[in-house]
Amino acid sequence: MFSFFKQKLGKQETPETPPQPAEESQAVEVSATPAPLESPEPAPAPVEPSAPLQVAQPQDKPRLSWAERLKAGLAKTRNALGKNLAGLFGGGQIDEDLYEELETVLLTADMGVDATGHLLKNVRDRVSLKGLKDSQELKGALKESLNELIGPLEVPLSLGEHKPFVLMVAGVNGAGKTTSIGKLAKYFQSQGKSVLLAAGDTFRAAAREQLVVWGERNGVQVIAQDSGDAAAVAFDAVNAARARGVDVVIVDTAGRLPTQLHLMEEIKKVKRVVQKADPTGPHEVMLVLDANTGQNAVNQVKAFDDALGLTGLVLTKLDGTAKGGVIAAIAKQRAVPVRFVGVGEGIDDLRPFVAADYVDALFD
């Protein structure tokens, strides 16, 4: 639904990353740094890659032109929400039917029963306080309420003084962690920062190769090991970044569900080991959330926050019909700043989160 963000912020057409010839794909590094001290297991012997990983560059999806895509996306958005909203804000009296429709809009955006109830009450209060009569005015009141609720989530990521700035990414399987890292690398580089990636998903098949492609697309180095120890990879990456004077190191991790307690322990260990490499880090622990997720997203935020102490969220896949309204529930129950939104699978499809834009996209 948020393809229009692209219009606002995107500079150009679908970004074509020039395909890189195979000889150049040397991005996989195998660090010779010994394993971090903490691992009780014998230090994983660094594995020399027999040959640099040859990773083919995937195709771009068969895309409509930029303008067509935008129009299509917006039309869908209008279809999905517009039907409700045309009647809702089309003028006329504010009555109970209208509130019920309002409730429908909020619930179907995944805001959940609790946040929806909160917002409805808030809107009613505004309506009676200001003596609003017209349904047109209701829209303004609703936007105000929603902005008040999720506005505090808008806290842009700032790198501060840390060098390297260590950013650790976590989330459930398939949320969009690796893709978001690929986009973040581009984002930081466009801000003049140098970037290093750590292939900390040592679990899923070909997860490392996936990150390596993103490394190539960005022209940044990827630290990987064959050891299967995510913490060791992260440790190496932080040290390598420091040694090379890299500004930002981003640590990918395997997807995990909060119910998999051993995996939650494993990711805690990744964080502890990062702290061994840099006692001030990690400077950002980011949870990646799929906008398609329903109320379980709240559980995810709570569980990962309890385990790691989250400092930020990325909300991905807002280019679909899912609205990601669960951030309203998150704002109420465990407010963690939303740093970015993902609006596609391309390298440029990442936007800083702007609450007012998000609210506008929901209701305009």
Next chain:
Amino acid sequence: MLENLSGRLGGVVKTLRGNARLTEANIQDTLREVRMALLEADVALPVVKQFVADIKVRALGQEVIGSLTPGQALIGVVYEELTKLMGAQNDALNLAAVPPAVVLMAGLQGAGKTTTSGKLAKRLKEEQRKKVLLVSTDVYRPAAIEQLKTLAEQLEIEWFPSDVSQKPVDIAQAALDYAKRHFHEVLIVDTAGRLAIDEAMMAEIKALHAAVKPVETLFVVDAMQGQDAVNTAQAFNETLPLTGVVLTKMDGDARGGAALSVRHITGKPIKFLGVGEKLTGLEPFHPDRMASRILGMGDVLSLIEDVQKTVDEAEALKMMKKVKSGKGFDLEDFKAQIQQMKKMGGMSALLDKLPGMGQLGDIANSQASDKAVARIEGIINSMTPAERRKPELLKASRKRRIAAGAGVSVQEVNRLLNQFEQTQKMMKQFSKGGMAKLMRGMKGMLPGM
């Protein structure tokens, strides 16, 4: 709020409420709680609305039996309907096709298609000894082909090489040709994740479908998916003739309301549950478990069992009330009682359901075999209605006729009448002295049953 619902239902009120009926007024609160529980479980709002409306229609006017509160009775109805809506238990693919039987995977990005492809391949190979070929047509997501290849190698299943420079339809076509020539029985075609509104990509999967003509087109859905499940399911269902649904990431703590949304929209069976990343993690679908998971409490099942128990108990009590009311206990009642015992799983189950009588169950159960019950039914069925009402009519000649009709000996008819008399006596005792006396009497009645 879930705790609310749980609490509301948990305190089973043990008072006899007579024959109340469900009314708009007495189900209102519970209905609202059900609506909220479903929404919290991520069942899509339009589906929730329709479900709640249907439940209301079904429930209104229903009798509230025994010690149930109207709310509890309603939950029984909700659980039953939800289970029914979830469809049948399932754990099989339809592979009835001229080999190779093609399975096409479809779904959103990150739903779990590739992992599920691997799991399915393993299952078909190990449980059905099928010769399986895996192929990836995901030329978009970085290393997606590599991922499937790695899985295939782990499973020692053949995979058809593909390359990101190729067109998905060409890959699928080539894989199909290869599978035919090498006598593969099953070809599993993994596809790129796609948004339902991405028209180019939806057209692509339609073309893929046309090219490989799958017998199974599986829609892979993340159990954590929220309200948008209806839109996505609708779009995929309109684009492809789906044959089934796989619900993934069920080892998480999502309540999985998307299952109901998708089922409601597509009407297609849920065939498997994805549980965990290990390639063994594919489980059969159980509608009752899914229903209780969506309703939101691990203890819903036991709760419903309690409700059910109370219902049976109520029926038993109703029977006894009849005796108490002075109306004679005849052979017709006896038969009904025996049939009810059979329905409830034998004497032991009946006794379990009567508070404080569980320990007697064992003795009872050893006697009341299904076969014995069937014989008793047979004998009573051979009697005329008048004989059933007035057993004292049964003299030697009538007994012989009945025995012949039921295919038993006259002794057996006598034994039955004996049991009946004891039960009748017992019922009278019950009406005077209550439960304790009844149970003492019951012990005497059992031998031979």
